[in-house]
Amino acid sequence: MPDIVVYLGNKSYSSWSLRGWLACKLTGLPFREEVHPMDTPEWKPWILARSPSGKVPCVLIDGAPLWESLAIGEHLAELNPQAFWPGAAAARAHARSIAAEMHAGFSEMRKAMWMNVRRTFPGKGRTPGALADIARIEALWDDTRRRFGAGGPFLFGERFGFADAMYAPVVARFRTWQPEISAGSQAYVDAVWNHPFMAQWVKDAMAEPWTLAKYDTPPL
Numbered sequence: 001m002p003d004i005v006v007y008l009g010n011k012s013y014s015s016w017s018l019r020g021w022l023a024c025k026l027t028g029l030p031f032r033e034e035v036h037p038m039d040t041p042e043w044k045p046w047i048l049a050r051s052p053s054g055k056v057p058c059v060l061i062d063g064a065p066l067w068e069s070l071a072i073g074e075h076l077a078e079l080n081p082q083a084f085w086p087g088a089a090a091a092r093a094h095a096r097s098i099a100a101e102m103h104a105g106f107s108e109m110r111k112a113m114w115m116n117v118r119r120t121f122p123g124k125g126r127t128p129g130a131l132a133d134i135a136r137i138e139a140l141w142d143d144t145r146r147r148f149g150a151g152g153p154f155l156f157g158e159r160f161g162f163a164d165a166m167y168a169p170v171v172a173r174f175r176t177w178q179p180e181i182s183a184g185s186q187a188y189v190d191a192v193w194n195h196p197f198m199a200q201w202v203k204d205a206m207a208e209p210w211t212l213a214k215y216d217t218p219p220l
């Protein structure tokens with residue numbers, strides 16, 4: 001069994017950390033986690049001593065670093081392939097495409113509606129760019145669920161997989177900022193939010209001792 005350690009930023013605020021941590025959970029294997037508060041004087045030396053990119057998440061697997069959330073998902077999938085990606089080739093191609101689209105995109109929404117699982121800022125953050133990104137995300141979720149999601153509440157049906165993990169921070173953002181979304185999107189948000197992995201992350205975030213004012217202060 002490989003030895004797995006994952007380095008993370010604040011569970012309250014670090015959306016990329018959430019993706020990497022969910023990938024570790026999807027392996028079904030035990031792993032250790034180390035969380036360090038971001039935006040503190042000790043942060044940069046701490047993460048640079050552990051992550052080649054100086055960013056979280058970073059996974060140490062048998063002593064070798066693995067970083068960038070998409071690479072983490074692809075590599076950890078080798079440990080438990082059926083948990084990460086759909087079995088059918090066409091569904092798997094689609095899952096990889098939407099995971100990559102999340103990794104590369106939606107910068108306007110990410111900037112205007114940051115992740116803060118402890119707070120709600122309803123009605124805020126609705127910049128034109130954020131709303132355009134949200135429209136694309138809703139269309140993508142709807143298309144995926146219609147084509148591949150029969151039989152369960154997740155993007156590819158019954159099982160919460162790596163594509164869901166990539167969108168889990170968007171789910172958290174939608175709960176915080178509460179943009180107007182369709183009933184179908186809301187059902188997906190609720191399913192992901194209530195998944196036991198997500199519930200564990202949120203519980204841990206609630207118990208964190210750190211606060212970062214810049215993420216706790218909504219825009220005017």
Ligand SMILES: N[C@@H](CCC(=O)N[C@@H](CS)C(=O)NCC(=O)O)C(=O)O
Nearest residue numbers: 014015016017055056057068069070
């Ligand atoms: N493309 C990276 C993004 C990683 C990233 O931006 N992580 C943020 C936290 S959410 C970070 O480490 N920020 C702290 C810093 O840059 O010092 C991935 O997919 O993992």
